[in-house]
Amino acid sequence: MKSPFVAAALACLTALPAAAQDRFAIPVTAQVLPGWVRDDGARVAAVQLSLEPGWKTYWRAPGDAGIPPSFDWSGSRNLHSVAITWPTPQVFDQNGMRSIGYEDELVIPLVLAPTAPGEPIRVRLDMEIGICSDICIPHSLNFDETLAGGDSKPTPAIAAALAQSPYSAQEAGVTAATCRIEPTEDGLRIEARVTAPSAGAHEVMVIEPGLGDVWVSEAQTHRTGGDVIAVSEMIHVEGGAIAVDRSAIRLTVLGSSHAIDIRGCSAG
Structure with a gap:
């Protein structure tokens, strides 16, 4: 979610002219990689972000200290749907x-499904990201690109980013994923348990509720035998009740050797 402060800062930055967003003011440059066309007619493209040394940007679930990215494709043409693949992120502990x-x-692969296969896709994307060094600031990126041509040869940078995505539950050998949910005074307490071989040292689990108006606290993660266990709190941003669909919950285990992406969990 965006705090009122972040929302106000986003509005201010969006109003800046492009000329003011130089390498010294905003230490990130961005471009769309046009990619290639698959046999099914979908285009595999990407957004590429290059950051100055000492700066970082955030994953789709950035943690309490991060700013979540957002994508607005509403101005695009001949674009039926977009699927985003996130490469495995790093965990940063600071202060x-x-x-x-x-x-x-960062290269973010995109699968762009056209409304009319074989015709050019006009990508008009307004993207909000957070970038951070000693300070963290929101930043707006705006793209207007027409992607045409039928090249079927994969782009190395995009292929490499796809190869860096987390393992699926099946690929990682997950045999069970459960979520025990209990009411609290402010919302819900969730205990997620994933049975799987180790993902490496310093495992961290991220819990995404699949609900847009629910804040989830940083999960306290530990491993007991074959299980990775994480405990977190869920609170509705407007103080209302929360109706959780376990099939929509997404669990990601981040370890030093690889990451695991688990879609849905059963009752614990």
């Missing part, structure tokens, strides 16, 4: 706060 994201360079 007692945890954030999850990327440093140096």
Whole structure:
């Protein structure tokens, strides 16, 4: 969610002219990689972000210390749907706060399904990201690109980013994923348990509720035998009741050797 402060800062930055967003004021450059066309007619493209040394940006679930990215495709043409693949992020611990994201360079693969296959796709994307060094600031990126041509040869940078995505539950050998949910005074307490081989040292689990208006606290994660266990709190941003669909909950285990993406969990 965006705090009133972040929302106000986003509005201010959006109003800045492009000429003011130079490398010194905003230490990130961005471009759309046109990619290639698959046999099914969908285009595999990407957004590429290059960050100045010492700066980082955030994953889709950035942690309490991060700013979540957002995408607005509403001005695009001949674009039926978009699927985003996130490469495995890093966990940053700084000043007692945890954030999850990327440093140096980030390539975000996109699968763009056209309304009319074989015709050019006009990508008009307004993207909001957070970038952070000693300070963290929101930043607006605006793209207007027409992607045409039928090249079927994969772009190395995009293929590499796809290869860096987390393992699926099946690929990682997950045999069970459960979520025990209990009411609290302010919302809900969730205990997620994933039975799987180790993902490496310093495992961290991220819990995403699949609900847009629910804040989830930083999960306290530990491993007991074959299980990774994480406990977190869920609170509705407007103080209302929360109706959780376990099939929509997304659990990500981040370890030093790999990450695991688990879609849905059963009752614990």
